[in-house]
Amino acid sequence: MNPDSAKKIFDDSSENWARDEPKLLSDWTARPFLLDWCLPVEGKRVLDLGCGEGYFTRQLSRKGADRVQGSDISSGMIEAARANEAKSPLGIEYAVGCATDLSALEGESFDLITAVFVYNYLKIDQMRQSLRQIFSHLKTGGQLVFSLPHPVNPFLTGTDSKFHFERSGGWFSGRDQIFEGTIALRDGETVAVRCIHKTFEDVFSALRDAGFEKFPEMRELAVTEEHLASDASFFGPLKDLPLHIAIRVER
Numbered sequence: 351m352n353p354d355s356a357k358k359i360f361d362d363s364s365e366n367w368a369r370d371e372p373k374l375l376s377d378w379t380a381r382p383f384l385l386d387w388c389l390p391v392e393g394k395r396v397l398d399l400g401c402g403e404g405y406f407t408r409q410l411s412r413k414g415a416d417r418v419q420g421s422d423i424s425s426g427m428i429e430a431a432r433a434n435e436a437k438s439p440l441g442i443e444y445a446v447g448c449a450t451d452l453s454a455l456e457g458e459s460f461d462l463i464t465a466v467f468v469y470n471y472l473k474i475d476q477m478r479q480s481l482r483q484i485f486s487h488l489k490t491g492g493q494l495v496f497s498l499p500h501p502v503n504p505f506l507t508g509t510d511s512k513f514h515f516e517r518s519g520g521w522f523s524g525r526d527q528i529f530e531g532t533i534a535l536r537d538g539e540t541v542a543v544r545c546i547h548k549t550f551e552d553v554f555s556a557l558r559d560a561g562f563e564k565f566p567e568m569r570e571l572a573v574t575e576e577h578l579a580s581d582a583s584f585f586g587p588l589k590d591l592p593l594h595i596a597i598r599v600e601r
């Protein structure tokens with residue numbers, strides 16, 4: 351698969367993603383957890399890969415990171431990120447770039463690299479290539495934090511259309527196949543998302559082969575009691591379902 355196919359999806363939909371307040375389901379069910387996992391960021395040099403229009407990148411910057419860079423394959427997303435930066439400057443540097451090729455950052459190293467729901471748009475080999483590059487751009491003791499749709503999600507029946515992927519293959523035979531899905535916005539709309547299916551073994555062996563030797567932490571994210579108390583009609587149908595996985599690993 352050519353990374354350009356993800357570029358096209360996001361060039362065409364950057365307006366749906368632009369936001370400064372939570373809007374997508376995962377703005378409640380994943381990103382707050384991921385941000386907590388990145389803290390403290392004060393004084394740190396941060397790279398947000400597949401940053402989109404910068405929703406998460408800006409949160410990292412507001413938490414006091416020293417220098418924040420965001421890159422994304424979609425020029426439409428980067429334009430939207432730069433427009434936000436021009437309107438409300440935080441000093442974030444944005445660039446168009448593919449997560450599999452960090453050669454533009456030759457010689458630079460980071461304390462924290464994030465990739466929030468990006469590897470679900472990449473084939474397994476592309477994810478492996480990206481993780482190798484990340485490893486070489488992380489300082490010793492630096493951290494990688496990333497998230498993916500929960501790989502089991504497409505294999506569950508009776509799930510709610512607020513967040514679900516349609517499988518186009520089995521757990522093993524579906525590896526590297528595109529599973530199309532949707533994620534709900536709180537206002538009732540949905541946006542198209544995609545998951546190129548990977549097993550847990552694909553993800554963890556890619557980390558090991560990239561050079562990571564420390565034990566990776568993994569969390570399975572779901573709706574919480576707080577979500578349910580805040581809006582039972584939006585979050586209730588997703589109760590007890592595995593939604594996302596978050597992984598944090600140190601170099």
Ligand SMILES: C[S@@+](CC[C@H](N)C(=O)[O-])C[C@H]1O[C@@H](n2cnc3c(N)ncnc32)[C@H](O)[C@@H]1O
Binds near residue numbers: 399
């Ligand atoms: C679901 S969006 C998430 C955006 C952002 N990380 C966030 O949390 O709001 C996925 C992003 O990954 C980007 N993307 C997909 N393939 C990529 C690649 N090969 N290299 C860099 N970015 C990529 C898309 O353009 C899109 O902006």
